[in-house]
Structure formats: C-alpha cells, structure tokens
Amino acid sequence: MSLRRNDLLHAYRRMLLIRRFDERAASEYAAKAIPGIVHCYIGQEAIAVGVCSALRPDDRIVSTHRGHGHMIAKGADVNRMMAELFGRSNGYCKGKGGSMHVADFGLGVLGANGIVGASMPIATGAALACHLEGQGRVAVAFFGDGASNEGTFHESLNLAAIWKLPAVFVCENNLWAVEVPAAYALSVPNVAERAQGYGIPGVVADGNDLEAVHEAALEAVERARSGGGPTLLECKTYRHRTHAESGAGQPDRRPREEMEYWLARDPLSLMARQLLELGVATGETLEEMDQEAQEQVERAVAFARASPLPRPEDALEDVFAR
Numbered sequence: 001m002s003l004r005r006n007d008l009l010h011a012y013r014r015m016l017l018i019r020r021f022d023e024r025a026a027s028e029y030a031a032k033a034i035p036g037i038v039h040c041y042i043g044q045e046a047i048a049v050g051v052c053s054a055l056r057p058d059d060r061i062v063s064t065h066r067g068h069g070h071m072i073a074k075g076a077d078v079n080r081m082m083a084e085l086f087g088r089s090n091g092y093c094k095g096k097g098g099s100m101h102v103a104d105f106g107l108g109v110l111g112a113n114g115i116v117g118a119s120m121p122i123a124t125g126a127a128l129a130c131h132l133e134g135q136g137r138v139a140v141a142f143f144g145d146g147a148s149n150e151g152t153f154h155e156s157l158n159l160a161a162i163w164k165l166p167a168v169f170v171c172e173n174n175l176w177a178v179e180v181p182a183a184y185a186l187s188v189p190n191v192a193e194r195a196q197g198y199g200i201p202g203v204v205a206d207g208n209d210l211e212a213v214h215e216a217a218l219e220a221v222e223r224a225r226s227g228g229g230p231t232l233l234e235c236k237t238y239r240h241r242t243h244a245e246s247g248a249g250q251p252d253r254r255p256r257e258e259m260e261y262w263l264a265r266d267p268l269s270l271m272a273r274q275l276l277e278l279g280v281a282t283g284e285t286l287e288e289m290d291q292e293a294q295e296q297v298e299r300a301v302a303f304a305r306a307s308p309l310p311r312p313e314d315a316l317e318d319v320f321a322r
C-alpha cells in the first residue's frame, strides 16, 4: 500500500467533493440554472483521484466531456468551476465555455473537451513539450472506451510510442458510449490489449478501487518520467447516471442487473468501508468529511449565483481571431 493514512483521507475527500459537486450540477441543471450540457462523472471518482494522486502538481492532464472529476482531482477551485457551469463571468473561462471547456493551465489542466478522442493528441503534444522542457513532467490523457475507437487514439499511441514520450493514456471504460455497448464496439475484450499493437505496456485496473488505480498509475507515471515511454492504462468502471443530464428525461437503456451490480460496487462506498476497516476513519469522521464537501459545494453555488453574467460586448474578447 503506497498511500498513507493522510493520503487516503485526502483522496476520499476529493472523491466526495467530486460526487457532491456533480450531484449538485445535475440538480442545478434540472432546475435550469445551468445552460448547455452537463455529463456527470458520478461512479468514476476513483479514477480521476487515483491517477491525479500519482502526479506532481506541475504534471499535465487533458480531460474529456465528462471532465469535472479530473479538474477537481487536480485541485481546481470549485467556486470558479461552478461559476463556469452557470455561465458566469467569474468562471474559469469567464462563463463562455461551460462544463466542457473548463481549463486551468496553472494547475496543469489543459482543458475538458467536447470532441470525443481529442484529449489524446493534445496530451501527446503536451508530452512532447514535457520531454523538450526537460523538467521530468508527464502528460496524462483521460478518455472513454468510445474514444478508443477513434483514429486519434491510434495515431497518438503510435507517435507517443515511437518517440517514447512521457505520456499516460488512461481509458475510463464505463462499458457504454452513450447507448453503444463497449462489448459491441470494441474489437477486443479489453482496450488495454490494443497497447500490443504499439509495443507499449497495456494494463487493466479496477477503476472503482482507488488504491488499485493509484498503484497502476504510479507505475505508469514512473515509467513515463524515467524515459520508459507511454502506458495504456484501462480502468474498468461504470457511470451511475445517464450519458448526459437532459431536461427531456432521456431513457437509459442499460440492463438493470448490470446497473445493480455496479451500484453495489460504488467507489465511494468501497473506499468508506476500507477506511473504516483500516481504522483510518470512524463513521463520524466520514460524516464530517461529507458535510464539509456539501458545504464547499453550497459555497460554490452561492459564488456562482452572485457572479455576474458575461457582458455582450465582451463576447469577442479572449478569442484567437475576430
């Protein structure tokens, strides 16, 4: 076990914050306080936290359309995140980006991304930059099982492999891409097997087990940092909510037994049980941590609500061309 008592508590706090943040994002979306679209990360928290806890603060990550968890795991300010979701001027992108365009270069978060498969070429470029800068930094791409069927996945893995770039490709296999089952769309049972085609290590981890993800990520990050090249790390998991929040009450076509199986393996409950068993926390401490996370989210919503909407005359500020 490489995570010590305090690390475990810190990791659990982050997972709780992600869970409570996204629960609130969903309810504020339903109440029409959030425009655009929101994809909740609920159920996948152990992956973002397990991977980011294996990183240095100056390492870089590239996220997806389901990106709130990655941002929070890398240390983002939830006030500015919530304000961005609300489309307010104190948000990370002054309210012009919304849920899928939150970024904080200072934290090494090169951005969430609405283009499925886009995180991988961006992270490959970032890994090349890390290599050229010579500071021992690494770049991580998060992406889904659906994205692993995009051309960008194959191009990125190949380039990162031949140049031995300090990259880690983290596939969050939640078994579905919207309504398409991974079992149908993947040519192999595990995304990790595709690593063989590029001559790099491919690893499967239990994505709902914080420590399993962390251990696998540590090894991949160390390999990248020490010049050993990229790793493809596949984390098996499940999203608890529908693909995206939708006012239309989108039907969820996933089998009920499958859902029940995965809900019983909720990463937060698993971690809470482990903390209790290890004697790292009591029921009371867990309750207090949850309370703290809820208060933090409450403050974030208040911050977002108090933040002004962007001014129409600023619409063309902060754009590359006008």
Ligand SMILES: Cc1ncc(C[n+]2csc(CCOP(=O)(O)OP(=O)(O)O)c2C)c(N)n1
Residues within 6 Å of the ligand: 065, 066, 114, 115, 116, 117, 143, 144, 145, 146, 147, 148, 174, 176, 177, 178, 243
């Ligand atoms: C290039 C591109 N194609 C299609 C879409 C529409 N789309 C948004 S999310 C999504 C499914 C992505 O599935 P996966 O990569 O497994 O991630 P998950 O949603 O399961 O987290 C699709 C097809 C898109 N945004 N970008």
